[in-house]
Amino acid sequence: MADGARADTRTTPPPPLLRVTGIVKRFGGFTALDGIDLTVRAGEIVGLIGPNGSGKTTLINVVSGLLSANAGEISLDGRSLTGLPAHRRSAAGIGRTFQIPKPFASLSVRQNLEVAARDGVDIDAVLADVELDRHAARPVSDLNSVSQKLLDLARALVTRPTLLLVDELACGLNPVELARVAERLRALAAAGIGLVVVEHLMSFIDSITDRVVVMNAGREIFGGRLRDAVQDRDVVEVFLGAPEPVAA
Amino acid sequence: MRKGFVRETALVLLPLVVVLAVMPWLYNNQLLLLNIVVFLVLAQGLNLTYGFSGYLPFGYVGFFGAGAYGFALTLMHTAAPPLLAVLVGGVAALLAGLVLAPLLRLQGAYFGLASLAAAEALRHVIANQDLSEITGGPYGVRLDVPFRPVLTYGLAIGILVLVMGLVAWLRQSRFGLRLRAARDNPVSAATAGIDVVHGRLVVWLASATAAGLIGAVYAWSAPTFFPEAVFDLSFSIFAIVFTLFGGAGTLVGPVIGVVVLYGAYNVIGVSAPKYFQLVYGLLIMALVLFFPAGLASLAVRRRRDG
Numbered sequence: 087m088a089d090g091a092r093a094d095t096r097t098t099p100p101p102p103l104l105r106v107t108g109i110v111k112r113f114g115g116f117t118a119l120d121g122i123d124l125t126v127r128a129g130e131i132v133g134l135i136g137p138n139g140s141g142k143t144t145l146i147n148v149v150s151g152l153l154s155a156n157a158g159e160i161s162l163d164g165r166s167l168t169g170l171p172a173h174r175r176s177a178a179g180i181g182r183t184f185q186i187p188k189p190f191a192s193l194s195v196r197q198n199l200e201v202a203a204r205d206g207v208d209i210d211a212v213l214a215d216v217e218l219d220r221h222a223a224r225p226v227s228d229l230n231s232v233s234q235k236l237l238d239l240a241r242a243l244v245t246r247p248t249l250l251l252v253d254e255l256a257c258g259l260n261p262v263e264l265a266r267v268a269e270r271l272r273a274l275a276a277a278g279i280g281l282v283v284v285e286h287l288m289s290f291i292d293s294i295t296d297r298v299v300v301m302n303a304g305r306e307i308f309g310g311r312l313r314d315a316v317q318d319r320d321v322v323e324v325f326l327g328a329p330e331p332v333a334a
Numbered sequence: 335m336r337k338g339f340v341r342e343t344a345l346v347l348l349p350l351v352v353v354l355a356v357m358p359w360l361y362n363n364q365l366l367l368l369n370i371v372v373f374l375v376l377a378q379g380l381n382l383t384y385g386f387s388g389y390l391p392f393g394y395v396g397f398f399g400a401g402a403y404g405f406a407l408t409l410m411h412t413a414a415p416p417l418l419a420v421l422v423g424g425v426a427a428l429l430a431g432l433v434l435a436p437l438l439r440l441q442g443a444y445f446g447l448a449s450l451a452a453a454e455a456l457r458h459v460i461a462n463q464d465l466s467e468i469t470g471g472p473y474g475v476r477l478d479v480p481f482r483p484v485l486t487y488g489l490a491i492g493i494l495v496l497v498m499g500l501v502a503w504l505r506q507s508r509f510g511l512r513l514r515a516a517r518d519n520p521v522s523a524a525t526a527g528i529d530v531v532h533g534r535l536v537v538w539l540a541s542a543t544a545a546g547l548i549g550a551v552y553a554w555s556a557p558t559f560f561p562e563a564v565f566d567l568s569f570s571i572f573a574i575v576f577t578l579f580g581g582a583g584t585l586v587g588p589v590i591g592v593v594v595l596y597g598a599y600n601v602i603g604v605s606a607p608k609y610f611q612l613v614y615g616l617l618i619m620a621l622v623l624f625f626p627a628g629l630a631s632l633a634v635r636r637r638r639d640g
Contacts, residue, residue: 176527188522190515201515202526245527
Protein backbone atom coordinates (compact mmCIF):
# COMPACT_ATOMS: atom_id res chain seq x y z
CA MET A 87 0.00 0.00 0.00
CA ALA A 88 2.73 2.40 1.04
CA ASP A 89 4.83 1.41 -1.96
CA GLY A 90 1.88 1.94 -4.25
CA ALA A 91 1.29 5.41 -2.86
CA ARG A 92 4.98 6.24 -3.40
CA ALA A 93 4.80 5.03 -6.97
CA ASP A 94 1.73 7.24 -7.57
CA THR A 95 3.61 10.25 -6.27
CA ARG A 96 6.48 9.52 -8.67
CA THR A 97 4.26 9.24 -11.73
CA THR A 98 1.82 12.10 -11.01
CA PRO A 99 3.13 15.35 -12.49
CA PRO A 100 3.08 18.34 -10.15
CA PRO A 101 -0.01 20.57 -10.46
CA PRO A 102 0.45 23.52 -12.80
CA LEU A 103 1.68 26.79 -11.36
CA LEU A 104 -0.69 28.83 -13.53
CA ARG A 105 -4.03 27.47 -14.62
CA VAL A 106 -6.16 29.64 -16.91
CA THR A 107 -9.52 28.15 -17.82
CA GLY A 108 -12.09 29.36 -20.33
CA ILE A 109 -11.13 33.04 -20.27
CA VAL A 110 -13.43 35.27 -22.26
CA LYS A 111 -12.69 38.96 -22.72
CA ARG A 112 -14.94 41.22 -24.75
CA PHE A 113 -14.46 44.87 -25.67
CA GLY A 114 -17.98 45.90 -26.61
CA GLY A 115 -18.96 43.66 -29.50
CA PHE A 116 -15.40 42.46 -30.14
CA THR A 117 -14.32 39.22 -28.49
CA ALA A 118 -10.59 39.46 -27.84
CA LEU A 119 -10.31 36.20 -25.87
CA ASP A 120 -12.73 33.45 -26.70
CA GLY A 121 -12.61 30.80 -23.98
CA ILE A 122 -8.85 30.29 -23.91
CA ASP A 123 -7.07 27.85 -21.58
CA LEU A 124 -3.41 27.99 -20.57
CA THR A 125 -1.29 26.10 -18.07
CA VAL A 126 2.28 26.81 -17.03
CA ARG A 127 4.34 24.64 -14.69
CA ALA A 128 7.02 25.91 -12.33
CA GLY A 129 10.33 26.19 -14.17
CA GLU A 130 8.65 26.00 -17.57
CA ILE A 131 8.95 28.62 -20.33
CA VAL A 132 5.85 28.80 -22.50
CA GLY A 133 5.96 30.90 -25.68
CA LEU A 134 2.79 32.73 -26.60
CA ILE A 135 2.78 33.52 -30.29
CA GLY A 136 0.30 34.61 -32.91
CA PRO A 137 -0.37 37.37 -35.38
CA ASN A 138 -1.04 40.93 -34.26
CA GLY A 139 -4.45 41.22 -32.65
CA SER A 140 -4.67 37.53 -31.80
CA GLY A 141 -5.11 38.33 -28.07
CA LYS A 142 -1.65 37.61 -26.63
CA THR A 143 -1.20 40.87 -24.74
CA THR A 144 -4.88 40.87 -23.74
CA LEU A 145 -4.35 37.46 -22.15
CA ILE A 146 -1.27 38.78 -20.32
CA ASN A 147 -3.30 41.79 -19.16
CA VAL A 148 -6.10 39.55 -17.90
CA VAL A 149 -3.71 37.23 -16.05
CA SER A 150 -1.83 40.14 -14.46
CA GLY A 151 -5.11 41.77 -13.40
CA LEU A 152 -5.00 44.90 -15.56
CA LEU A 153 -8.14 43.74 -17.35
CA SER A 154 -10.99 41.80 -15.82
CA ALA A 155 -12.30 38.81 -17.75
CA ASN A 156 -15.95 38.43 -18.69
CA ALA A 157 -15.76 34.72 -17.90
CA GLY A 158 -13.23 32.09 -16.88
CA GLU A 159 -10.97 31.20 -13.97
CA ILE A 160 -7.35 31.96 -13.15
CA SER A 161 -5.41 30.26 -10.39
CA LEU A 162 -1.79 30.42 -9.31
CA ASP A 163 -0.32 27.59 -7.30
CA GLY A 164 -3.81 26.29 -6.61
CA ARG A 165 -5.09 29.62 -5.31
CA SER A 166 -7.83 31.39 -7.26
CA LEU A 167 -6.88 34.85 -8.49
CA THR A 168 -10.16 35.52 -10.26
CA GLY A 169 -11.40 39.00 -9.40
CA LEU A 170 -8.24 40.07 -7.57
CA PRO A 171 -6.81 43.50 -8.50
CA ALA A 172 -3.37 43.74 -10.12
CA HIS A 173 -1.45 44.69 -6.97
CA ARG A 174 -2.76 41.64 -5.12
CA ARG A 175 -1.85 39.37 -8.02
CA SER A 176 1.65 40.84 -7.84
CA ALA A 177 1.72 40.01 -4.14
CA ALA A 178 0.50 36.50 -4.99
CA GLY A 179 3.51 36.01 -7.26
CA ILE A 180 2.70 37.33 -10.73
CA GLY A 181 5.30 39.65 -12.25
CA ARG A 182 5.21 41.14 -15.70
CA THR A 183 7.01 43.34 -18.20
CA PHE A 184 5.43 45.58 -20.81
CA GLN A 185 5.73 45.67 -24.57
CA ILE A 186 6.46 49.40 -24.25
CA PRO A 187 8.33 49.92 -20.97
CA LYS A 188 6.43 51.87 -18.34
CA PRO A 189 9.01 53.24 -15.91
CA PHE A 190 8.27 55.70 -13.11
CA ALA A 191 9.56 58.78 -14.88
CA SER A 192 10.19 61.07 -11.90
CA LEU A 193 12.15 58.44 -9.96
CA SER A 194 15.75 57.34 -10.28
CA VAL A 195 16.67 53.95 -11.72
CA ARG A 196 17.22 52.53 -8.24
CA GLN A 197 14.01 54.04 -6.87
CA ASN A 198 12.12 52.34 -9.71
CA LEU A 199 13.07 49.07 -8.06
CA GLU A 200 12.80 50.25 -4.44
CA VAL A 201 9.08 50.91 -4.81
CA ALA A 202 8.43 47.37 -5.99
CA ALA A 203 10.98 45.35 -4.01
CA ARG A 204 9.86 42.75 -1.50
CA ASP A 205 11.62 42.70 1.88
CA GLY A 206 15.09 41.18 1.71
CA VAL A 207 15.59 41.62 -2.05
CA ASP A 208 19.11 42.79 -2.91
CA ILE A 209 18.26 45.64 -5.29
CA ASP A 210 21.89 46.32 -6.16
CA ALA A 211 22.40 42.69 -7.17
CA VAL A 212 19.33 42.80 -9.43
CA LEU A 213 20.54 46.06 -10.97
CA ALA A 214 23.95 44.51 -11.57
CA ASP A 215 22.29 41.46 -13.09
CA VAL A 216 20.64 43.59 -15.78
CA GLU A 217 23.78 45.76 -16.07
CA LEU A 218 22.08 48.92 -14.86
CA ASP A 219 24.10 49.29 -11.66
CA ARG A 220 26.19 52.11 -13.17
CA HIS A 221 22.99 54.10 -13.77
CA ALA A 222 21.40 53.47 -10.37
CA ALA A 223 21.27 57.10 -9.25
CA ARG A 224 20.35 58.58 -12.62
CA PRO A 225 16.84 59.65 -13.61
CA VAL A 226 15.11 56.93 -15.56
CA SER A 227 14.61 59.36 -18.45
CA ASP A 228 18.37 59.12 -19.10
CA LEU A 229 18.02 55.45 -20.08
CA ASN A 230 17.60 54.36 -23.69
CA SER A 231 14.68 52.14 -24.67
CA VAL A 232 16.63 48.88 -24.36
CA SER A 233 17.80 49.79 -20.86
CA GLN A 234 14.25 50.76 -19.95
CA LYS A 235 13.13 47.29 -21.05
CA LEU A 236 15.77 45.73 -18.81
CA LEU A 237 14.64 48.01 -15.98
CA ASP A 238 11.09 46.76 -16.56
CA LEU A 239 12.37 43.19 -16.21
CA ALA A 240 14.35 44.08 -13.09
CA ARG A 241 11.30 45.72 -11.52
CA ALA A 242 9.30 42.56 -12.10
CA LEU A 243 12.08 40.45 -10.58
CA VAL A 244 12.33 42.42 -7.33
CA THR A 245 8.70 41.49 -6.61
CA ARG A 246 9.98 37.87 -6.36
CA PRO A 247 7.51 36.43 -8.85
CA THR A 248 6.75 32.75 -9.15
CA LEU A 249 5.23 33.43 -12.56
CA LEU A 250 6.75 35.99 -14.92
CA LEU A 251 4.82 37.32 -17.91
CA VAL A 252 7.27 38.72 -20.47
CA ASP A 253 5.66 40.84 -23.19
CA GLU A 254 7.89 41.34 -26.25
CA LEU A 255 11.09 41.95 -24.37
CA ALA A 256 13.30 40.95 -27.29
CA CYS A 257 12.00 43.60 -29.70
CA GLY A 258 14.75 46.12 -30.46
CA LEU A 259 17.58 44.15 -28.87
CA ASN A 260 20.76 43.37 -30.83
CA PRO A 261 21.99 39.73 -31.11
CA VAL A 262 24.37 40.05 -28.15
CA GLU A 263 21.65 41.54 -25.94
CA LEU A 264 19.20 38.89 -27.15
CA ALA A 265 21.59 36.12 -26.16
CA ARG A 266 22.04 37.66 -22.70
CA VAL A 267 18.31 38.08 -22.17
CA ALA A 268 17.68 34.49 -23.31
CA GLU A 269 20.30 33.29 -20.85
CA ARG A 270 18.69 35.29 -18.04
CA LEU A 271 15.22 33.95 -18.78
CA ARG A 272 16.53 30.38 -18.86
CA ALA A 273 18.26 31.00 -15.53
CA LEU A 274 14.97 32.24 -14.04
CA ALA A 275 13.20 29.11 -15.24
CA ALA A 276 16.01 26.98 -13.82
CA ALA A 277 15.39 28.71 -10.48
CA GLY A 278 11.78 27.46 -10.59
CA ILE A 279 9.97 30.50 -11.99
CA GLY A 280 7.30 29.78 -14.60
CA LEU A 281 7.49 32.08 -17.61
CA VAL A 282 5.05 33.09 -20.31
CA VAL A 283 6.91 34.84 -23.12
CA VAL A 284 5.00 36.77 -25.77
CA GLU A 285 7.26 37.27 -28.76
CA HIS A 286 7.34 37.70 -32.51
CA LEU A 287 11.02 36.79 -32.88
CA MET A 288 10.81 33.04 -33.56
CA SER A 289 14.54 32.33 -33.21
CA PHE A 290 14.40 33.86 -29.74
CA ILE A 291 11.31 31.84 -28.83
CA ASP A 292 12.96 28.69 -30.17
CA SER A 293 16.05 29.29 -28.06
CA ILE A 294 14.22 29.53 -24.74
CA THR A 295 10.83 27.81 -24.81
CA ASP A 296 9.81 24.29 -23.92
CA ARG A 297 6.53 24.63 -25.77
CA VAL A 298 4.48 27.28 -27.50
CA VAL A 299 0.82 28.19 -27.60
CA VAL A 300 -0.26 29.69 -30.91
CA MET A 301 -3.22 32.06 -30.70
CA ASN A 302 -5.53 33.41 -33.33
CA ALA A 303 -8.71 35.47 -32.85
CA GLY A 304 -8.60 34.92 -29.10
CA ARG A 305 -8.34 31.13 -29.30
CA GLU A 306 -5.58 28.58 -29.05
CA ILE A 307 -5.02 26.97 -32.44
CA PHE A 308 -1.93 24.99 -31.53
CA GLY A 309 -0.08 23.83 -28.42
CA GLY A 310 3.25 22.00 -28.54
CA ARG A 311 6.81 22.38 -29.72
CA LEU A 312 7.67 25.27 -32.04
CA ARG A 313 9.21 22.93 -34.62
CA ASP A 314 5.87 21.11 -34.80
CA ALA A 315 3.95 24.38 -34.94
CA VAL A 316 5.64 25.41 -38.16
CA GLN A 317 4.39 22.16 -39.75
CA ASP A 318 0.84 22.70 -38.58
CA ARG A 319 -1.56 23.64 -41.35
CA ASP A 320 -3.68 26.01 -39.23
CA VAL A 321 -0.63 27.82 -37.90
CA VAL A 322 0.88 28.23 -41.36
CA GLU A 323 -2.43 29.51 -42.64
CA VAL A 324 -2.74 32.07 -39.86
CA PHE A 325 0.77 33.42 -40.40
CA LEU A 326 1.09 33.07 -44.18
CA GLY A 327 -2.49 32.90 -45.41
CA ALA A 328 -4.44 30.05 -47.06
CA PRO A 329 -3.08 28.66 -50.32
CA GLU A 330 -4.80 29.85 -53.50
CA PRO A 331 -7.26 27.27 -54.80
CA VAL A 332 -5.85 25.55 -57.88
CA ALA A 333 -8.00 26.10 -60.93
CA ALA A 334 -9.40 22.91 -62.42
CA MET B 335 14.66 58.12 5.28
CA ARG B 336 15.13 59.61 8.76
CA LYS B 337 18.14 61.69 7.68
CA GLY B 338 16.31 63.26 4.75
CA PHE B 339 13.24 63.96 6.87
CA VAL B 340 15.30 65.67 9.57
CA ARG B 341 17.24 67.69 6.97
CA GLU B 342 14.12 68.94 5.20
CA THR B 343 12.27 69.82 8.37
CA ALA B 344 15.37 71.57 9.76
CA LEU B 345 15.96 73.56 6.58
CA VAL B 346 12.38 74.45 5.68
CA LEU B 347 9.81 73.78 8.40
CA LEU B 348 11.75 74.89 11.47
CA PRO B 349 12.86 78.31 10.10
CA LEU B 350 9.36 78.91 8.76
CA VAL B 351 7.76 78.19 12.12
CA VAL B 352 10.27 80.41 13.94
CA VAL B 353 9.60 83.28 11.52
CA LEU B 354 5.84 82.84 11.82
CA ALA B 355 6.08 82.63 15.61
CA VAL B 356 8.00 85.91 15.97
CA MET B 357 6.12 87.82 13.28
CA PRO B 358 3.32 89.06 15.61
CA TRP B 359 6.00 90.99 17.53
CA LEU B 360 7.41 92.53 14.34
CA TYR B 361 4.27 93.15 12.32
CA ASN B 362 1.02 94.22 13.85
CA ASN B 363 -1.49 92.88 11.34
CA GLN B 364 -2.89 89.75 12.90
CA LEU B 365 -5.44 89.15 10.19
CA LEU B 366 -2.84 89.21 7.44
CA LEU B 367 -0.50 86.92 9.39
CA LEU B 368 -3.31 84.44 9.98
CA ASN B 369 -4.25 84.57 6.30
CA ILE B 370 -0.64 83.76 5.37
CA VAL B 371 -0.75 80.66 7.55
CA VAL B 372 -4.19 79.74 6.17
CA PHE B 373 -2.85 79.88 2.62
CA LEU B 374 0.29 77.99 3.63
CA VAL B 375 -1.89 75.20 4.99
CA LEU B 376 -4.17 75.22 1.94
CA ALA B 377 -1.21 75.18 -0.46
CA GLN B 378 0.51 72.35 1.44
CA GLY B 379 -2.80 70.49 1.77
CA LEU B 380 -3.32 70.71 -1.97
CA ASN B 381 0.31 69.69 -2.36
CA LEU B 382 -0.53 66.45 -0.57
CA THR B 383 -3.05 65.37 -3.14
CA TYR B 384 -1.62 66.99 -6.29
CA GLY B 385 2.06 66.55 -5.50
CA PHE B 386 1.76 62.90 -4.51
CA SER B 387 -1.18 61.58 -6.52
CA GLY B 388 -1.50 64.00 -9.44
CA TYR B 389 -5.12 64.94 -8.68
CA LEU B 390 -5.77 68.68 -8.92
CA PRO B 391 -9.04 69.48 -7.11
CA PHE B 392 -10.42 72.81 -8.32
CA GLY B 393 -13.08 72.39 -5.69
CA TYR B 394 -10.58 72.16 -2.83
CA VAL B 395 -12.36 75.08 -1.18
CA GLY B 396 -15.27 72.71 -0.50
CA PHE B 397 -13.26 71.09 2.30
CA PHE B 398 -12.32 74.51 3.67
CA GLY B 399 -15.99 75.48 3.74
CA ALA B 400 -16.98 72.12 5.24
CA GLY B 401 -14.46 72.74 8.04
CA ALA B 402 -15.73 76.27 8.65
CA TYR B 403 -19.35 75.10 8.80
CA GLY B 404 -18.45 72.00 10.82
CA PHE B 405 -16.97 74.39 13.39
CA ALA B 406 -19.87 76.83 13.20
CA LEU B 407 -22.68 74.26 13.39
CA THR B 408 -21.04 72.54 16.34
CA LEU B 409 -20.95 75.80 18.27
CA MET B 410 -24.46 76.76 17.18
CA HIS B 411 -26.13 73.49 18.12
CA THR B 412 -24.03 72.07 20.96
CA ALA B 413 -22.24 73.30 24.05
CA ALA B 414 -18.88 72.01 22.75
CA PRO B 415 -15.82 74.18 23.38
CA PRO B 416 -14.27 75.89 20.32
CA LEU B 417 -11.19 73.64 20.33
CA LEU B 418 -13.38 70.56 20.00
CA ALA B 419 -15.39 72.35 17.30
CA VAL B 420 -12.15 72.82 15.33
CA LEU B 421 -11.65 69.06 15.44
CA VAL B 422 -15.24 68.57 14.28
CA GLY B 423 -14.44 70.90 11.37
CA GLY B 424 -11.58 68.59 10.39
CA VAL B 425 -13.82 65.53 10.72
CA ALA B 426 -16.54 67.22 8.61
CA ALA B 427 -14.03 67.75 5.81
CA LEU B 428 -12.74 64.20 6.22
CA LEU B 429 -16.30 62.89 5.81
CA ALA B 430 -16.82 65.11 2.77
CA GLY B 431 -13.58 63.63 1.39
CA LEU B 432 -14.90 60.12 1.98
CA VAL B 433 -18.20 60.92 0.25
CA LEU B 434 -16.32 62.40 -2.70
CA ALA B 435 -13.73 59.60 -2.86
CA PRO B 436 -15.45 57.99 -5.90
CA LEU B 437 -14.38 61.10 -7.85
CA LEU B 438 -10.86 59.63 -7.75
CA ARG B 439 -12.02 57.24 -10.47
CA LEU B 440 -11.95 60.27 -12.80
CA GLN B 441 -8.81 61.64 -14.39
CA GLY B 442 -7.34 65.06 -15.20
CA ALA B 443 -9.75 67.84 -16.07
CA TYR B 444 -12.78 65.61 -15.45
CA PHE B 445 -11.69 65.14 -11.84
CA GLY B 446 -10.92 68.86 -11.45
CA LEU B 447 -14.32 69.91 -12.76
CA ALA B 448 -16.21 67.25 -10.80
CA SER B 449 -14.55 68.37 -7.56
CA LEU B 450 -15.48 71.96 -8.41
CA ALA B 451 -19.09 70.92 -8.97
CA ALA B 452 -19.07 69.04 -5.67
CA ALA B 453 -17.83 72.11 -3.78
CA GLU B 454 -20.54 74.24 -5.41
CA ALA B 455 -23.16 71.63 -4.55
CA LEU B 456 -22.08 71.66 -0.92
CA ARG B 457 -22.24 75.46 -0.85
CA HIS B 458 -25.77 75.38 -2.27
CA VAL B 459 -26.89 72.82 0.29
CA ILE B 460 -25.57 74.94 3.14
CA ALA B 461 -26.98 78.15 1.65
CA ASN B 462 -30.39 76.55 1.11
CA GLN B 463 -33.04 78.76 2.62
CA ASP B 464 -35.04 75.73 3.79
CA LEU B 465 -32.09 74.76 5.98
CA SER B 466 -31.77 78.21 7.58
CA GLU B 467 -32.75 76.86 10.97
CA ILE B 468 -29.81 74.49 10.90
CA THR B 469 -27.09 76.12 8.78
CA GLY B 470 -28.08 79.75 8.79
CA GLY B 471 -28.84 79.36 5.08
CA PRO B 472 -28.02 82.29 2.80
CA TYR B 473 -27.89 84.61 5.83
CA GLY B 474 -24.70 83.02 7.07
CA VAL B 475 -23.69 82.47 10.67
CA ARG B 476 -22.87 84.74 13.55
CA LEU B 477 -21.00 82.83 16.22
CA ASP B 478 -20.81 83.80 19.83
CA VAL B 479 -17.27 82.63 20.35
CA PRO B 480 -14.51 84.35 22.32
CA PHE B 481 -12.04 86.20 20.09
CA ARG B 482 -8.65 84.59 20.82
CA PRO B 483 -6.22 85.83 18.12
CA VAL B 484 -3.11 84.38 19.76
CA LEU B 485 -4.71 80.96 20.20
CA THR B 486 -6.14 80.82 16.67
CA TYR B 487 -2.84 81.93 15.18
CA GLY B 488 -0.95 79.33 17.24
CA LEU B 489 -3.49 76.69 16.28
CA ALA B 490 -3.06 77.54 12.60
CA ILE B 491 0.72 77.19 12.94
CA GLY B 492 0.21 73.85 14.68
CA ILE B 493 -1.93 72.61 11.77
CA LEU B 494 0.72 73.88 9.35
CA VAL B 495 3.40 71.91 11.21
CA LEU B 496 1.29 68.74 10.99
CA VAL B 497 0.60 69.14 7.27
CA MET B 498 4.18 70.07 6.38
CA GLY B 499 5.47 67.26 8.58
CA LEU B 500 3.29 64.88 6.60
CA VAL B 501 4.58 66.28 3.29
CA ALA B 502 8.19 65.92 4.52
CA TRP B 503 7.50 62.33 5.60
CA LEU B 504 5.88 61.47 2.28
CA ARG B 505 8.90 62.88 0.46
CA GLN B 506 11.24 60.57 2.34
CA SER B 507 9.19 57.47 3.10
CA ARG B 508 8.66 54.35 1.02
CA PHE B 509 4.92 55.02 1.12
CA GLY B 510 5.52 58.45 -0.44
CA LEU B 511 7.84 56.94 -3.05
CA ARG B 512 5.15 54.41 -3.96
CA LEU B 513 2.63 57.26 -4.24
CA ARG B 514 4.94 59.10 -6.65
CA ALA B 515 5.39 55.90 -8.66
CA ALA B 516 1.60 55.51 -8.86
CA ARG B 517 1.29 59.15 -9.91
CA ASP B 518 3.86 58.59 -12.69
CA ASN B 519 2.31 55.40 -14.01
CA PRO B 520 -0.60 53.78 -12.19
CA VAL B 521 -0.64 50.74 -14.50
CA SER B 522 2.92 49.64 -13.88
CA ALA B 523 2.60 50.66 -10.22
CA ALA B 524 -0.29 48.22 -9.80
CA THR B 525 1.65 45.39 -11.45
CA ALA B 526 4.60 46.22 -9.19
CA GLY B 527 2.40 45.45 -6.18
CA ILE B 528 1.40 49.01 -5.27
CA ASP B 529 -2.15 49.53 -4.01
CA VAL B 530 -2.79 52.65 -6.08
CA VAL B 531 -6.34 53.27 -4.86
CA HIS B 532 -5.39 53.04 -1.18
CA GLY B 533 -2.49 55.48 -1.58
CA ARG B 534 -4.59 58.02 -3.44
CA LEU B 535 -7.35 57.77 -0.87
CA VAL B 536 -4.98 58.34 2.05
CA VAL B 537 -3.53 61.58 0.65
CA TRP B 538 -6.95 62.72 -0.54
CA LEU B 539 -8.42 62.36 2.97
CA ALA B 540 -5.35 63.91 4.61
CA SER B 541 -5.60 66.82 2.20
CA ALA B 542 -9.33 67.24 2.93
CA THR B 543 -8.77 67.12 6.70
CA ALA B 544 -6.02 69.76 6.49
CA ALA B 545 -8.34 72.13 4.63
CA GLY B 546 -11.18 71.39 7.08
CA LEU B 547 -9.07 72.09 10.16
CA ILE B 548 -7.77 75.39 8.82
CA GLY B 549 -11.28 76.28 7.63
CA ALA B 550 -12.46 75.82 11.21
CA VAL B 551 -9.68 78.05 12.56
CA TYR B 552 -10.53 80.64 9.93
CA ALA B 553 -14.17 80.55 11.04
CA TRP B 554 -13.09 81.02 14.66
CA SER B 555 -11.04 84.08 13.72
CA ALA B 556 -13.89 85.58 11.66
CA PRO B 557 -17.03 84.26 13.42
CA THR B 558 -19.53 86.10 11.22
CA PHE B 559 -19.57 84.86 7.65
CA PHE B 560 -21.77 83.97 4.70
CA PRO B 561 -21.53 80.73 2.71
CA GLU B 562 -19.96 82.66 -0.20
CA ALA B 563 -17.10 83.76 2.05
CA VAL B 564 -15.88 80.28 2.99
CA PHE B 565 -16.78 78.60 -0.30
CA ASP B 566 -15.12 81.35 -2.35
CA LEU B 567 -13.40 79.75 -5.34
CA SER B 568 -10.48 82.15 -4.85
CA PHE B 569 -9.27 79.90 -2.01
CA SER B 570 -8.91 76.99 -4.46
CA ILE B 571 -7.31 79.13 -7.13
CA PHE B 572 -4.82 80.72 -4.76
CA ALA B 573 -3.88 77.32 -3.28
CA ILE B 574 -3.39 75.84 -6.75
CA VAL B 575 -1.39 78.79 -8.10
CA PHE B 576 0.82 79.02 -5.00
CA THR B 577 1.56 75.29 -5.12
CA LEU B 578 2.29 75.16 -8.84
CA PHE B 579 4.33 78.37 -8.71
CA GLY B 580 6.64 77.05 -6.02
CA GLY B 581 6.68 73.42 -7.09
CA ALA B 582 4.26 70.59 -6.31
CA GLY B 583 5.60 67.53 -4.54
CA THR B 584 8.24 69.56 -2.71
CA LEU B 585 8.19 70.89 0.85
CA VAL B 586 9.57 74.32 0.09
CA GLY B 587 7.66 74.96 -3.16
CA PRO B 588 4.25 75.92 -1.74
CA VAL B 589 6.01 78.10 0.86
CA ILE B 590 7.82 79.98 -1.92
CA GLY B 591 4.52 80.30 -3.79
CA VAL B 592 2.70 81.81 -0.80
CA VAL B 593 5.57 84.14 0.18
CA VAL B 594 6.13 85.48 -3.36
CA LEU B 595 2.61 85.57 -4.74
CA TYR B 596 0.61 86.34 -1.60
CA GLY B 597 3.34 88.84 -0.72
CA ALA B 598 2.96 90.46 -4.16
CA TYR B 599 -0.81 90.43 -3.72
CA ASN B 600 -0.57 92.30 -0.45
CA VAL B 601 2.12 94.72 -1.58
CA ILE B 602 0.63 95.82 -4.88
CA GLY B 603 -2.67 93.99 -5.14
CA VAL B 604 -4.50 96.14 -2.62
CA SER B 605 -3.03 99.53 -3.52
CA ALA B 606 -2.88 99.09 -7.33
CA PRO B 607 -5.08 96.17 -8.36
CA LYS B 608 -4.64 96.86 -12.10
CA TYR B 609 -0.87 96.55 -11.92
CA PHE B 610 -1.24 93.58 -9.63
CA GLN B 611 -3.23 91.66 -12.22
CA LEU B 612 -0.58 92.51 -14.81
CA VAL B 613 2.34 91.44 -12.59
CA TYR B 614 0.49 88.31 -11.48
CA GLY B 615 -0.27 87.34 -15.06
CA LEU B 616 3.32 87.91 -16.17
CA LEU B 617 4.67 85.90 -13.24
CA ILE B 618 2.42 82.95 -14.04
CA MET B 619 3.26 83.12 -17.76
CA ALA B 620 6.98 83.15 -16.95
CA LEU B 621 6.45 80.18 -14.65
CA VAL B 622 4.61 78.13 -17.26
CA LEU B 623 7.19 78.95 -19.94
CA PHE B 624 10.43 78.59 -17.99
CA PHE B 625 9.70 76.61 -14.81
CA PRO B 626 6.77 74.30 -15.47
CA ALA B 627 7.74 72.22 -12.42
CA GLY B 628 7.78 75.33 -10.21
CA LEU B 629 10.53 77.52 -8.79
CA ALA B 630 11.77 74.73 -6.52
CA SER B 631 12.78 72.80 -9.65
CA LEU B 632 15.61 75.33 -10.06
CA ALA B 633 17.43 73.71 -7.16
CA VAL B 634 17.03 70.24 -8.68
CA ARG B 635 18.30 71.52 -12.05
CA ARG B 636 21.34 73.11 -10.41
CA ARG B 637 22.13 69.88 -8.55
CA ARG B 638 21.88 67.89 -11.78
CA ASP B 639 23.89 70.37 -13.84
CA GLY B 640 26.46 70.75 -11.08
